[in-house]
Amino acid sequence: MLKIDKLSKTYKGGIKAVNNLTLQVDAGDIFGFIGPNGAGKTTTIKAAVGVLDFDEGDIFINNLSIKTDPLGCKRMTAFIPDNPDLYEYFTGIGYLNFIGDVFAVEKTERERLIQKYADALELTGNLGNTIASYSHGMKQKLAIISALIHSPKLLVLDEPFVGLDPKSAHTLKIIMRELCDAGSAIFFSTHVLDVAEKLCDKIAIIRDGELIACGDTEMVKGDASLEEVFLELTENA
């Protein structure tokens, strides 16, 4: 579903954020992407969803290149950034309807999915308020709902659990599993290694822009905990 092929990205000033990174996320996978701060996780994620240009390599979503067919790729993808900065002049429902419009989600399906996910995340009652009045957690929930209402084949999330209360975090995990069981793929970054260990089928560890481990969760962590493996790989390598 998502294939990152020899991706490299250098920022102004010569800082190489990602270097020759290759990985693949298959349909049905929940793929965790972990690494220390500044390792290149957000750069990789933003490049994968077409928010950021990159210098070398290519990224394919369902065999379409983000370089040559960005709109085709974006139609299949949903993205939630690490900080849910949404249009504060919209009401919650107005924003969801805007996302429904640009993804051309059919009216009844749109209403059904908004109801379903807003109820699950307990945000329905607040959807009539302007986003400016939302707390960080409410904005995060709204961003999650907006990502789900167009039934994406690929869901890319940057630190999705930050700001969510425990119940909503639990609900999100269930939704993520349901989506993958239905054939979608999820690629997400997190610093919560417990969540990654329990939730992910596959894990990649990045440090200084390069992959230092990648594969099935069981294979990556072996007999140790993911935390132990992470600390060993990122400190000793």
Add this chain to the structure above:
Amino acid sequence: MRELKILLRVEFKHILHSLNPKASKGSTGKGKAAAFYAIILFSFAMMIFYAFVYSAIMADAFTQINALYLLPGLMMTASCMMMLFTTIYKVKGTVFGFKDYDLLMSLPVKTSTVVISRMTVLYTINFLFCLFLMLPAGAVYAARALPGPGFYIAFLLTFPFIPLVPIAVASVIGTVIHLAAARFKHKNIANLIITMSFFMGIMFFSFNTTTFINNAADIGMTVMKAVNRYYPLALMYTNAVCKNDYAALALFILISILIFSLFAFLVSRRFKTLNTLILANRTASDYKIKPLNVSSPARALYKRELKRYFSSANYVLNTGVGLILFTMASVALVFMGSEKLGVVLGIPGMTEIIAKAGPVAVSVFVALSCTTACSISLEGKHLWIIKSIPVSVKSVFLSKAAVNLTLVLPAVLVNTCAVAYVFRFDAGQTALMFLVPAVYAVFIALTGLAVNLQYPNFDWATEITVIKQSAAVLLTLVVGLLSVAAPLVVIFTFKTLDARLVTYITLLVLTIADVSLYRYLLTKGVKTFNSF
């Protein structure tokens, strides 16, 4: 004092950052930066030049009736009015409701220090305004009246105190407007309506109190009489500067300091309460999903852009007031006729200007109404949304340009009908009267986009920074005004030339420019946008 210095350094760094083309996210070469600085210098020079010209015209008129002493007071009042109107909508974002409020208030800094730093920023901006308007006026007066040293001493002594009262009054009005608007669910729209009503009220009031007089000196006298009645500081200023009245001088400075200090003191006392009230949002938690209105992606983008526009009183006031005045003037033209309207608007020879160069002349309002020059910067931290959804950059650009045209074209149409009716234009003249401003509107909208792509600023702390003080907005304004001024200069300098021929050539050149800009935006513009 140390904390105040640090806060001020941060504030001014922010303002300078927004004006620095090299700080923009796009690639900025030396040539681009140099061009920007040249145009900024040019705009300042033009502002000073116009202040000189206006002062000289008023000085001539006052000299005829032996009342030259009124000139400094008149220009001081004009400066105060300008500061008042421009400060009202700077209050939110500068004094209250600024983005780093939480961060600042959590620092070990006194509330009064935060307030003083904010007021100092307002003061500095207004002081610069005052400098550009008052120095030329003072120079013209000095050259004509040849006053003694008392004038220079009083002029320089009073100068730093002129902005104090307008800032305090504007801040009170701005605060009251924001407090009233905060009671509504859609407080941005409420704020816009209240602010617009206030400005309209002021216009209506001045309209009703102004007698129609045809002569600049009499207008000046009448204005000064009214001003002295409603703004006694103006009389004090005139007496202090032109009549060596030391008591008036001391009183002017003392009253200015007292009013400003009282305002600063009251704000310091209630700073947190006022911020909480202004930042508060009315919410409900009983929403139920209702049937939704479905739109096409292009229409959704357009609606989003329109919503963005009307969500900000600053955005609307900075780009829409010209259009409202334009429409009102057009309607007034039908009822009052061009001669009387020209007198009311203070535009001598308006009939001749419209008859000869109407299509180009009215386009000045179009040039003042560019919504696109800050529209890309305004995406700010939300840029990720537009870049991650399946819409082409072309449709994003078109939605931004469409909003600009939605606002401008109806005003142009009203104006065309009014002018065509009053001046009994034939079909050809009427068509030109609509086509030229319409093509200008496309030109301004596309220029705004192109310039904003070259000078973007996504890291703003308050939207006023990009709406009013950004490199892109200033540049677009200069380009727009120059594009209108050029054919007008040709028409009125080379009087033997056929004005209609110049208008046709303008139309042709603008159409070519529109097509070129459109092609540029769809090629290089798209690439630049993708690189952000």
